[in-house]
Amino acid sequence: MMDEFSFIKRITPNKNFQRSLIVGIGDDAAVYRSKAGFDEVICVDTMVEDIHFRLDTLTPFQIGYKALAVNVSDIAAMGAIPTYYLVSIAVPKHWQEESVVEIYAGMKQLAEQYSLNLIGGDTVSTNDKLVITVTALGQVEQGEQLQRSMAQDGDIVFVTGTVGDSAAGLHLLFEKGLDGPYHAGEQVLVATHQQPKPQVEFARMLINHHIRVSLNDVSDGVASEVNELAEASQVTIRLHVNQLPLSDAMQMFPREKQIEWALYGGEDFQLIGTVAKEDWQRLLEQCHLLGIRCTNIGVVEAGDAKVLLVEDEQVTELKVFGYNHFRK
Ligand code: ADP
Ligand code: MG
Numbered sequence: 001m002m003d004e005f006s007f008i009k010r011i012t013p014n015k016n017f018q019r020s021l022i023v024g025i026g027d028d029a030a031v032y033r034s035k036a037g038f039d040e041v042i043c044v045d046t047m048v049e050d051i052h053f054r055l056d057t058l059t060p061f062q063i064g065y066k067a068l069a070v071n072v073s074d075i076a077a078m079g080a081i082p083t084y085y086l087v088s089i090a091v092p093k094h095w096q097e098e099s100v101v102e103i104y105a106g107m108k109q110l111a112e113q114y115s116l117n118l119i120g121g122d123t124v125s126t127n128d129k130l131v132i133t134v135t136a137l138g139q140v141e142q143g144e145q146l147q148r149s150m151a152q153d154g155d156i157v158f159v160t161g162t163v164g165d166s167a168a169g170l171h172l173l174f175e176k177g178l179d180g181p182y183h184a185g186e187q188v189l190v191a192t193h194q195q196p197k198p199q200v201e202f203a204r205m206l207i208n209h210h211i212r213v214s215l216n217d218v219s220d221g222v223a224s225e226v227n228e229l230a231e232a233s234q235v236t237i238r239l240h241v242n243q244l245p246l247s248d249a250m251q252m253f254p255r256e257k258q259i260e261w262a263l264y265g266g267e268d269f270q271l272i273g274t275v276a277k278e279d280w281q282r283l284l285e286q287c288h289l290l291g292i293r294c295t296n297i298g299v300v301e302a303g304d305a306k307v308l309l310v311e312d313e314q315v316t317e318l319k320v321f322g323y324n325h326f327r328k
Helices: 004-011 060-077 097-114 165-176 184-194 200-208 222-233 248-252 255-264 277-290
Strands: 021-023 038-048 081-092 117-126 131-141 156-160 213-217 236-240 271-275 294-301 306-311 314-317
Touching: 004 097, 004 117, 038 060, 060 081, 060 097, 060 131, 060 184, 060 200, 060 213, 081 097, 081 200, 097 117, 156 222, 156 236, 156 277, 165 184, 165 248, 165 255, 184 248, 200 213, 200 277, 213 222, 222 236, 222 255, 222 271, 222 294, 222 306, 248 255, 271 277, 277 294
Parallel strands: 081 117, 236 306
Antiparallel strands: 038 131, 081 131, 156 271, 156 294, 213 271, 236 294, 306 314
């Protein structure tokens, strides 16, 4: 890395998407005007080299894209419109400035898609591994935020898109590395791992059509996310394993593997939640208009906070969850 100040100049956005921005990068802090009738939503996520990614599974561009995508996914899971982001980055001394600029190019690609503005951050150096922390902001109509705690007896459990693809993609990346070669089907899986698409449109459709749901994003795997919904709402969730939406691209793997990745793999960044039976058809119609796949994968019942995995005739209580940093 060269000079911090010339670096900041290089990554300062040349476009402003948000009219509420008053002071962006260049002062001691950013200032933006909050909008009447909206609540502010904020979240932060850190990615650490060799814990969350490896340099042989993500390019610098993809590290940036993904670090922002996981945050935009959290904003979406609250039903909010993403607006701004800040980036704190600890760069190993041996990194070239060009590679760090690539990380910002990756973030910029996603930011432009959703009209987010980069409004600040911090740059430090480190002896060892790259650490990138992104803070994202958003706004949601006052009192309309979508929470995990809204699941009710009789609700249908749904998930958008397909699940397990990211874990399958990571499996392939471990086998073949960044350069592959990957055939078309494999590319889909690898791309889902490297550049997941946050489901902002789906969440905003729910808000715009006043469809009340409980909602969570799939960062740690369906099993873990459903468990969080059950815990937050204090309900029992019956998860129908055979109804999990598995992509065509994943069919090259044994079914057992597909199910394992879908339940415990994580990083799909799809949205998962529950909705009243009366609203299910309406939700499906709106998804159809948007070209978004949404699948019924279970049902909510009154009872203790727990998840029951239903597969064929067998019912087992879920005990194992997704990735946990502090689990030995
Ligand atoms: P200060 O010392 O007041 O924190 P800095 O010199 O660290 O100011 O930063 C100058 C400006 O550049 C600030 O607006 C800050 O938010 C922004 N900035 C610094 N590092 C980054 C970064 N890695 N990404 C985005 N913005 C950054
Ligand atoms: Mg600073």
